[in-house]
Amino acid sequence: MSGNSSDLGYVPRVREIETSRAEAKELSSQIFDAIGLKGQISQPGPGVSRCDKDPKVLYKIRHPWSLWGVPEAAMEKAMERLNDELPKRGWKVTSYGRDSSRAKNLEIIADSKKFDFSANITFMDKRNPSQEAPADLSKTSGIVVDVVSACFRVPDGKVVDAY
Template identity: 70%
Template sequence: MRDVDDSRNVAKELSSQILDVIDLKGKTSEPGPGVSPCEEDPKHRYKIRHPWSLWGVPEQDMERSMERLKDELPKRGWKVASYGRDKSAAQNLELIAESTKSKFSVNITFMDKRRSSEEVAARAGKTSGIMVDLVSGCFRVPDGKSVDQY
């Protein structure tokens, strides 16, 4: 069992740790961690998802940040499951890792407008960025509580 607020705080901490490793002073999206029910017991089990992004810095710096994430996250309690180009037409650089300390995983993608077709770049707003999707496993709310209270 884990209180939802505790799980949100862990998500914020992990996202902050990832941002520290990225070590760029660009613009970041604002929304914090959200709560959603898990399929197997939607009334009592939940997961935390914290998607956010960073943009507004040179692509070369973002590319170096992805390398830094691959090298530094394992030193901070993450196991890198994969690192390399994804299967999209743009072949974005992608890192997937799992926290060895908490029940969270992360998918980090560097979407580089330099690698996109003009049509794709136009739809994406012609901005390169690092997209982070941090998600937990399923946790159970404390006895006497339900997921819909959050």
């Protein structure tokens, strides 16, 4: 083990990158199911990036996506539903309420300790004139989801570059 892992405040679990990618997809699916809305969805899929502390062997998974094309009132209700449903699905909601942005977006931050992932889920409401949204939501309201893992370590003998 590298001495760098103590800099993270935890010892990264050894995980195959594809296993972590599959978990990110599954966790995103749980969130999507709990949202319970049928709209347009961006689906870039989970990506891999290196962790700064030991980039040859430490990596994290990030799965950002968004949903739009449904009425704002339905999205507000979906956020309430998420706050209730995520704990039933193994998530711990650590924050629910208005964020610190100028737009005061409704936000949920939740952790999945079982899989070492966190989710930041934000309702960006275009009815709010101070809203600044990502490009795919520049003209409409939507729910933006970002599922991010802790740093994981590739198995011995492998490096992040090999992926």
